[in-house]
Amino acid sequence: MPRAHWLGGLEIALYVVAFNSHDGASSAETIITPWRPVCGSTARFALRDASHRWGIRHTAGGLDNIKEARWTLGLTLDYAKAFKREENQLARKDLLPDDFHGLVDRLWPLDEDATDRARTFSQNRHDEMDGMFREEVRKLGRTAYAAEQVVTDYLDHRMRVVPRNLSEELARAQRALEGSSDELKSKAHRRLLLMSR
Template sequence: MSTTIDVNTAFAAEKTAQIESVRERERAFEARVDRGEIRLLGGDRYEVLTGWDRGESFTVSRNAQGEIEAIIARHGLDERADGTIALYASSPAWHGLGQIIPGGTTDIDGVLALSGLDFEVTTVPALYRWGEELREHADQRHTVRTDTGAALGAVGRKYTPIQNRQGFEFLQELVGKFDVVWESAGLLRGGKRVFISIRLPEAVRVDADAINDIVVPYVAVMNDHSGNGQFQCVVTPWRPICANTERFAVRDAVTRWAVRHTKGAIDEIKEARRTLGLSVHYFERFAAEETALARTDIAVQEFHDVIAELWPLDDDAKDRTLTNHANRLGALDGMFHTETERVGRTAYAAERAITGYLDHVAPRRPGKSMTEELARATAVMEGADDELKTKAHRRLLLLRQG
């Protein structure tokens, strides 16, 4: 017996559900204001008063009816004197912040100027006062911005700064030759760490014949002026649907290239042109392994077993540790359920839940000069969880072989 569906009724029901969802979000937001968790700063800007993200500000975007359309977080990127964010983006990537140029640009100097990276770094003697005398530490120097005089870090005598333009100009050739797109550029912590990322032209498709999940391929280039890091290029798969950074090691492919700040560094950076070719191979392997996970069914208990290996719990764990463990498991279970509704109960859904948890939910203790959101963004950019993501990826691949 066939069943007739009234499309008008179905559409009306769907529209009613959407309207109720908007109203529920509005009620939840107003409830947070009433409880004193957030407060209005003026206009559409609010400040968070409680929790890990205390002190962070955000903007609420509303439609013509006054309903909330989006909550735009401030990520803590450095501001210029005119109040604009020190970030260039070819599209409204970082939640609409930064200097937006539709369609991007192929001019490296334009990118550096728009992102606030058009400064140089020099080294000056490290001085200390001994009684009435000012002495020099012969084996140590300080890195300093030549435009503002701001100190960036303490370094050794042989340290040679890699200037922003020197480090990033090899990307100019890639932009013109391989049709890649300048995606974003910015500086953190007053210029101690700077970055540029480029988007490769071809998206990666996971399990193209089934779920056809889209992953956008990037190459991020980072320069450190504090003395605590290297100049490095990393391949960075990004999943737009949930903003997860899916960076982990895959078999027989290079994920990261780095060089120390020395006199010969610039010559070595020229070799970074190979990064594009290496990244293409990486993304081919990445798509193959992710497709294998997408075709591997997984039971909830198997998912819990993987979590137990990633975050082992001692038999004599304290109550606080047990509570944190339970909260983590609950969050991961909820994210796993959400993923399974879209891509099935597979190892791929399990991996998406784990990477999503690490990127967006796992607690971050920000430093004194950082918001939690900035600490989270920095951890993602610098790959703080890459090792844990790799461990999860490799463990889930074993289920395919079992």
């Protein structure tokens, strides 16, 4: 396995993760991922972002393809290098507060005919995320990597949720399991990579 590396004081490691259905309805699958699955949200990210995976169907000859598994999972080194390059690219990119605010505007565009309530909500989000960015800058420097951490933290832990007959904690957990913020996280990552070139 490739070794973990350090980025902005944080350890980035790759994990070998195995998934299996207990009813045999889907393949047993092994993937290589930088996400450490601890909940439904991170398990979904691990599955979505894994560039190397190998699966065994629940059949009598399922274990006959071990050589293929070794070859597939051996590609991990290339994946680790690419992932490290991408995250280091973000960590080296100096990001001004105005650039960060532009990112927030792209992720949550405000219509020209937005109501006063929507404008107030948008301004409150800007203010909260600006404070989060300033705090993250103290730990990681004024970088695109810090901005990515803020967006992820906001979506996972700070963004307002509508409970719908659930407690706020359960509503947040349900949203994480359903992956309703995944596309925004990916969009932020892609945008920050473009800004880093």
